[in-house]
Amino acid sequence: MGKQKKSKAKKPASGKIKKTKLKLGAEVPEMLKPSPLSDPKVKKKARNKFYARELRRLHIELVKLQEWVKSEGRKVVLLFEGRDAAGKGGVIKRIIEPLNPRACRVVALGTPTERQKTQWYFQRYVAELPAAGEMTLFDRSWYNRAGVERVMGFCTEAEYWEFVRSCPAYERMLVRSGITIVKYWFSVSDKEQEARFKSRVEDPTKRWKLSPMDVESRNRWQAYSRAKDDMLVHTDIDHARWYVVNSDDKKRAHLNCIAHLLTLLPYKDVAPKKMVLPKRKPELREGYARPPLEIQNFVPEIY
Numbered sequence: 119m120g121k122q123k124k125s126k127a128k129k130p131a132s133g134k135i136k137k138t139k140l141k142l143g144a145e146v147p148e149m150l151k152p153s154p155l156s157d158p159k160v161k162k163k164a165r166n167k168f169y170a171r172e173l174r175r176l177h178i179e180l181v182k183l184q185e186w187v188k189s190e191g192r193k194v195v196l197l198f199e200g201r202d203a204a205g206k207g208g209v210i211k212r213i214i215e216p217l218n219p220r221a222c223r224v225v226a227l228g229t230p231t232e233r234q235k236t237q238w239y240f241q242r243y244v245a246e247l248p249a250a251g252e253m254t255l256f257d258r259s260w261y262n263r264a265g266v267e268r269v270m271g272f273c274t275e276a277e278y279w280e281f282v283r284s285c286p287a288y289e290r291m292l293v294r295s296g297i298t299i300v301k302y303w304f305s306v307s308d309k310e311q312e313a314r315f316k317s318r319v320e321d322p323t324k325r326w327k328l329s330p331m332d333v334e335s336r337n338r339w340q341a342y343s344r345a346k347d348d349m350l351v352h353t354d355i356d357h358a359r360w361y362v363v364n365s366d367d368k369k370r371a372h373l374n375c376i377a378h379l380l381t382l383l384p385y386k387d388v389a390p391k392k393m394v395l396p397k398r399k400p401e402l403r404e405g406y407a408r409p410p411l412e413i414q415n416f417v418p419e420i421y
Contacts, residue, residue, distance in 0.1 A: 155370045169369045176376045177216040184217050184253065186385035191250035193297045194383070197259045200304030201342060202332040203314035205365035209304070210255050212372045213379075217253075226257040239263065239281060240288055247297065260285065264349040269341045270331070282352045289358045299358040300382055302375060303346065304365040308339055 154160045154168040187194055196213075198206040214222055225246045234242050240260055248254040263281045267273040273281075289299055306314075315332070318324040335342060354360045361378065365371040 153370070155367065155373075165369075169373065172373050173212065173376075176373065176380070179380050180213060180376065181216050182387045182389050183380060183383060183385045184222060185389040186383075186387075187253055188221055188251040189388045192383075193248045193250060194253040195248065195292070195297055195299045196253065196255045196379070197261065197299070197301040198255065198257055198304065199259065199261050199265065199302065200363075200365070201306055201311060202335050203311050203318070203327070204304035204306040205363075205368050205371050206257060206302075206304050207327075208368055209302075209363075209365075209372055209375050210257055213255065213376060221251055222253045222255070223248075224255045224257055225259075239277075240284070247292070260288075261349060261353075264353070265342065265345050266331070266335075269338055269345050270334070282348075285353050286355050286357075289353075289355065293357040298383065300379065301358055301360045303350070303360055303362045304371065305362050306365050310366045312336070 154165050160168075186192070198210055200206050210224060214224060223246075227242065227246070230242065243256075243260050246254060246256070260281075263273055263278060264285075268278050292299060315328060315336070318328040350360050363371050363375050363378075
């Protein structure tokens with residue numbers, strides 16, 4: 119008997135993608151390992167080009183998602199939590215960049231006022247929830263109580279445990295009312311967080327991101343870790359799951375988070391079709407004369 123020839127499995131070329139139809143949402147790429155963003159053999163210029171191309175493609179899908187949310191009258195809440203300098207703001211910026219701000223809002227509440235401190239804990243967040251056809255992105259949310267407030271001692275133990283009991287019921291109530299809740303936790307290593315803190319110190323445009331509270335959080339790494347673990351145990355419910363994003367690499371976190379979000383909603387392409395601009399009709403300019411340029415205040419053209 120002749121020897122049987124073993125068929126050699128074809129290895130995928132680095133950086134190529136294949137499209138996989140998932141259960142919900144549109145087609146998203148299933149990256150073949152190694153990804154160009156994680157392959158050290160791929161040059162920086164090629165990685166940046168790949169990132170820009172993928173971000174552009176995901177932006178188009180986000181527009182389709184927003185149009186579907188609007189047409190279906192959906193109400194979508196996205197929560198972004200994580201340690202200081204974990205990359206929440208960067209992902210939020212990439213998500214909202216191509217979207218219509220009239221139907222997509224970012225909520226980043228500051229310290230509660232003395233009056234708000236006497237209200238029901240969830241009260242000031244309820245006022246920010248979306249109406250039909252809207253998406254609301256919370257840059258930190260009611261989970262402040264499970265994280266910074268608990269670790270820094272801004273709430274009592276009784277208040278914390280009341281939050282743990284109330285939060286799942288509160289979120290189930292929101293879901294029953296027709297609100298979709300997606301919760302992301304951005305995980306960053308202590309080494310990478312320290313590097314980002316130093317970058318904020320050196321860059322004048324980023325120093326506003328570094329507060330005394332952030333500096334103090336560096337001394338309570340383990341306390342924040344325990345608080346995060348407890349939070350996930352008590353609030354990772356079927357109605358509103360937690361999804362952890364590895365955010366040590368910002369660009370990979372951007373793409374991974376957006377691609378994952380697109381798989382969670384069963385959206386369809388209802389975006390407006392490409393328009394054909396007709397030729398402009400000649401204007402009737404009788405009786406119009408442009409005012410003298412000398413009487414207008416122009417911005418100095420120094421560039």
